[in-house]
Amino acid sequence: MYRSINLQRALFEIEETNIRNRTELQHLDDAIAMQEVIEKDGAVVQALRSRRQVILDNIRDNDEAGAAYKKDIEISEKHRHQLQDMIDEAICNNGNKIYLHILSQYRLLNLPLQLS
Helix, strand or coil, X not given: CHHHHHHXXXXXXXXXXXXXXXXHHHHHHHHHHHHHHHCCCCHXXXXXXXXXXXXXXXHHHHHHHHHHHHXXXXXXXXXXXXXXXXXXXXXXXXXXXXXXXXXXXXXXXXXXXXXX
8 A cells, every 4th residue: 555655646746847858858848949040050949959859768758657657556456456356255255253253443644644
């Protein structure tokens, strides 16, 4: 569960970073277009294109990391559901109901602690 929360936070940060990257990319494209009117392949245009490539690489890398995080989140959530199902089944099968109920509640109560 904690891993899932941390992954979700990381995924959110990556998505926010890519929003900023795409905004910068648009500004770079505009700057390149304006600068090309002045000088077709001058030093400024080359510097802007170089920065544009760095931003494109960052977006690609972040997209790949985000896809991996999403996959890990799905696996973590599946595992969490399986664990809860096992606890629920044990409670239904007259296992140590008090212990299992406390375990289940403890797991749920730790969620807010991890978020703070």
